Amino acid sequence: MCALEMAALEIPINGDSGNQVTDDVVNKTIESLENPLQKDFISKCLCKNPADRPSVRELLFHPIIFEVHSLKLLAAHSVVRFASYQSDQLTDEALRSRFKPQEDIVAFVPLKGRKTGPQISRTDSQNVELEKFLDDVRTGIYPLTAYAATHTPIIQRRTASPEMTDSAKSTSPEAQEVETRRIVNIMCNIKPQEQGQNFVMTILLRMDDKMNRQLSCEVTQQDTSCGLSEELVFHGFINREDKEMVSNLIGDTLSRRHIPDMPHPALGDNCPGTGSANAGNAAACAGCPNQQACSSASDIPDPDLKKIKKNLSLTKHIVLILSGKGGVGKSTFTSLLAQMLTEDDTINVGVVDVDLCGPSMPRIFGVEKEKVHMSGYGWSPVYVDENLSMISVAFLLKGPEDAVIWRGAKKNALIKQFLKDVDWGPLEYLIVDTPPGTSDEHISLVSYLQGTPLRGAIIVTTPQEESLLDVRKQISFCNKINLPVIGVVENMNVFVCPKCKVPSEIFPPNTGGAEKMAEEMKVPFLGKIPLNTDIGRGCDEGRLFLKVDDFSALEYISAITENMANRIAAMSD
Numbered sequence: 001m002c003a004l005e006m007a008a009l010e011i012p013i014n015g016d017s018g019n020q021v022t023d024d025v026v027n028k029t030i031e032s033l034e035n036p037l038q039k040d041f042i043s044k045c046l047c048k049n050p051a052d053r054p055s056v057r058e059l060l061f062h063p064i065i066f067e068v069h070s071l072k073l074l075a076a077h078s079v080v081r082f083a084s085y086q087s088d089q090l091t092d093e094a095l096r097s098r099f100k101p102q103e104d105i106v107a108f109v110p111l112k113g114r115k116t117g118p119q120i121s122r123t124d125s126q127n128v129e130l131e132k133f134l135d136d137v138r139t140g141i142y143p144l145t146a147y148a149a150t151h152t153p154i155i156q157r158r159t160a161s162p163e164m165t166d167s168a169k170s171t172s173p174e175a176q177e178v179e180t181r182r183i184v185n186i187m188c189n190i191k192p193q194e195q196g197q198n199f200v201m202t203i204l205l206r207m208d209d210k211m212n213r214q215l216s217c218e219v220t221q222q223d224t225s226c227g228l229s230e231e232l233v234f235h236g237f238i239n240r241e242d243k244e245m246v247s248n249l250i251g252d253t254l255s256r257r258h259i260p261d262m263p264h265p266a267l268g269d270n271c272p273g274t275g276s277a278n279a280g281n282a283a284a285c286a287g288c289p290n291q292q293a294c295s296s297a298s299d300i301p302d303p304d305l306k307k308i309k310k311n312l313s314l315t316k317h318i319v320l321i322l323s324g325k326g327g328v329g330k331s332t333f334t335s336l337l338a339q340m341l342t343e344d345d346t347i348n349v350g351v352v353d354v355d356l357c358g359p360s361m362p363r364i365f366g367v368e369k370e371k372v373h374m375s376g377y378g379w380s381p382v383y384v385d386e387n388l389s390m391i392s393v394a395f396l397l398k399g400p401e402d403a404v405i406w407r408g409a410k411k412n413a414l415i416k417q418f419l420k421d422v423d424w425g426p427l428e429y430l431i432v433d434t435p436p437g438t439s440d441e442h443i444s445l446v447s448y449l450q451g452t453p454l455r456g457a458i459i460v461t462t463p464q465e466e467s468l469l470d471v472r473k474q475i476s477f478c479n480k481i482n483l484p485v486i487g488v489v490e491n492m493n494v495f496v497c498p499k500c501k502v503p504s505e506i507f508p509p510n511t512g513g514a515e516k517m518a519e520e521m522k523v524p525f526l527g528k529i530p531l532n533t534d535i536g537r538g539c540d541e542g543r544l545f546l547k548v549d550d551f552s553a554l555e556y557i558s559a560i561t562e563n564m565a566n567r568i569a570a571m572s573d
Contacts, residue, residue: 178240179233321434323437335364361394471488526563
């Protein structure tokens with residue numbers, strides 16, 4: 001309470017009396033206040049009778065501190081600390097024996113020296129379960145913002161469940177209708193109500209100011225993912241720029257639950273996006289509040305492209321790493337190339353892992369336990385070395401065993417976020433590790449990088465004819481989307497026995513290998529990499545390959561890197 005008083009009143013500490021603020025100073029300061037709400041709140045805080053002091057809910061939602069997150073969080077943790085101290089008396093059994101389950105409770109802190117336990121009192125506010133509230137705050141969830149008072153009809157429709165902490169009404173002033181904070185991480189869950197045919201959806205948000213937010217609402221048969229996300233924007237719960245990402249997540253969550261008769265992208269295509277030619281006209285657009293705006297402005301360029309261009313303005317060269325199929329060592333080659341480039345301390349290299357369903361780069365670099373953090377300039381990438389940084393969806397998952405089960409629209413939204421929101425700083429090279437094959441992510445990635453220094457793609461293959469066949473398709477794909485091919489790299493060319501040093505062809509080429517294929521397809525051949533035990537062991541152990549003594553593949557990687565740099569220089573002239 002003292003911290004709340006000091007923060008609200010901004011009372012200067014009296015140096016003559018240590019850290020103690022005298023009653024006379026406090027009273028004079030209160031009388032000098034012009035805001036009657038502030039004066040009333042502070043006066044109630046100083047009441048000697050605990051029953052006359054602000055309740056827990058008043059502390060969290062009083063107009064004076066409603067928009068001050070730090071004060072609300074302080075009040076919440078004050079309750080948690082007290083409840084933990086009195087944990088023996090605030091048990092579920094004790095509460096059930098004194099109150100009915102549907103009646104809500106709050107605890108008041110007893111006066112010093114008082115022998116009785118905490119005072120338990122019914123609340124006349126909207127349902128807030130004390131135990132759930134305390135658990136949420138202990139685990140970092142921050143469900144402390146109310147809906148705006150002017151949107152009462154929507155609130156009443158969505159407050160059927162006691163879990164809906166964020167939709168609870170209060171005497172707080174109207175919330176700001178524009179959320180300036182951005183979402184760093186997001187999770188969504190949906191489950192059927194115990195009674196009725198509707199569902200309860202809960203969204204957990206990690207904001208860029210390190211605050212967590214829990215949003216819960218009832219999902220009816222008439223709701224759509226676009227409509228629900230637009231409602232979150234309307235009430236000021238999420239930033240409009242995060243709307244597409246939230247909409248895609250809600251859509252995927254609803255589809256996984258197989259909700260019947262839900263007019264939502266689960267029964268059709270995902271949101272085509274504002275920059276699509278089909279914007280506002282797709283099946284998924286039905287019921288979306290932005291349908292008319294999208295359909296009338298489908299020819300307007302994607303505004304995020306300017307943000308991507310600006311964010312990558314300090315990057316000199318962007319290189320995509322492609323492969324016709326999986327398992328040819330594309331990610332391994334990406335790491336080798338990045339490490340070879342950073343041998344020069346003056347060169348800064350960034351790596352973007354957009355292989356969202358199989359993010360292996362963090363493990364290869366030995367940074368899989370790291371997490372992405374926010375800075376004042378956006379997401380801070382994870383640094384492998386002083387001049388080598390990277391970003392991957394693996395840093396946003398709970399654990400390495402978590403599967404990414406996303407549709408194309410959500411994947412593209414995250415790829416776009418990696419390009420426009422990560423604070424890379426000045427880079428000589430930005431290397432992008434892409435998924436195998438030719439997919440929607442590749443098309444979107446190239447379109448997002450319009451106007452940036454995208455130099456082209458390096459295609460990785462093995463000597464097998466089966467792999468080379470897919471590479472031919474990959475080269476054709478690059479030609480169709482006007483993506484220059486920097487060159488082809490043949491991985492696992494031969495195996496050199498570490499003892500006898502005799503080379504063996506693990507994948508004998510039947511048609512001349514990648515070098516012959518590159519000649520036929522009229523694309524440059526950058527070089528070959530042997531199958532090396534140090535590379536395989538380094539991937540499993542997360543060790544940087546170039547730190548290994550007597551690394552036998554060093555000369556091959558060095559030659560490929562030099563050929564790539566020369567090729568890029570020739571293409572740039």
